[in-house]
Amino acid sequence: MFLLKKALKDPNTAEASISKVLPISEHSSSCDASECHNRYSASCFKLSPDGANTPLWETASVPDLHVLVSSGKTDWQRDPFDAPGTILEHVSKTIKGPIARDFKFDTMLSTTSLALNEQEFAAYSNQEKCDVLLMPYFVWIRGITKENCEAVFKEVIGSFLSGKAIAAEFRGCAITKDESKSFVLLCSHRTRDKKCGITAPIMKKEFDSQLRDLELYRDPGDDRPGGVQVVFVNHVGGHKYAANVLIYNHGGEAVWFARCTPLNVKPILDETVLQGKVFPALVRGVKNFDVTW
Structure with missing residues (x-):
């Protein structure tokens, strides 16, 4: 049992498992701070030692x-x-x-x-x-x-x-x-966890700004096909890993990232939303659905 638990925590084991579901990005999961469109306080995203050090893989399951x-x-x-x-x-x-x-x-x-x-x-x-x-x-x-x-x-x-x-x-x-390209879900449930109420609006502001550059931003009620909707949701679990970011792509890719900050927004859009690739260090769960239209 000890050896099994140790194997599950091995980042190489996690990456091998993830790569069987979705391709792994060859790029960094973080951009340079100069590439962020908005300033933010890093202290907003500071995690407890447990939240910062616990391996993320398989701490959540993307639902059917x-x-x-x-x-x-x-x-x-x-x-x-x-x-x-x-x-x-x-x-x-x-x-x-x-x-x-x-x-x-x-x-x-x-x-x-x-x-x-x-x-x-x-x-x-x-x-x-x-x-x-x-x-x-x-x-x-x-x-x-x-x-x-x-x-x-x-x-x-x-x-x-x-x-x-x-x-x-x-x-x-x-x-x-729904003809959107993707939905990005951010937990903003302040009543359950004050930190989510603080981090979610910061993350959304950066997502929305970066999406405007990509011409993928959609205002509420703008149903032009091919856009990306960034939406607040209630408690998803794992607040110690905030910010949690759940992504559904129209192609069937579903990804649950955590420990995200605005530094991850541009890479997530470039790699995960646009190409269906993931960053193992941020992944809590992944699935690839065969959805026919």
Whole structure:
């Protein structure tokens, strides 16, 4: 057992395992500070000795299904899915119950800063309805209620797994493909961890600025295809490794980085978002999904 644990901590073993999933970048995971567009205090990203020294590989698993629920917020109560009688609670029970069981999925559920539906704002703000983005499928389901929740999830996920065409409408929900190139998720859950509330806006500012140079930045509501969305999410786990950065590429690559600072932003965009390559020293988990369209 001791030898096994030692092997798992060997960086060469981690790199070999990661390279079987996604190609390894030959470039540095950090750029020079002069290449950052914004100044920041390095102390914001200072980690505890445990957080700084623990090997990251396999400290997290990229889920088979990641459900991103729009909330229009950047911070939430400790568990946003724990409000009795709300659609968020119902979605949580559905995803962790019949969806995980019937499809044998490892699932993850997040609330996001993605905007609420303005045309039915009252119903959405009162948590009677919600819109969700399914990753790694890049598919939106808009208009989920308690009544249609389970049936719609099963229909959409079942369509992907069986290779069937996805319906544009099912049980009152509009189902559409998201044409973004990538989504970058940053934990901003200050209520759970103050550090995330500080580091996430700094990281987003640098991501957004670098994306403008690449002509990939998209304002909220800008749905031009091929852009990159940088989105705040609630607690993802592993705050001692902040900043956590989760990336989903339209090509099926999914990466969970940690111990990131603005010095990592440009390399992450150049190598991971644009080329699907990863930096083993920053990787907590990776997967490469075969998503057909």
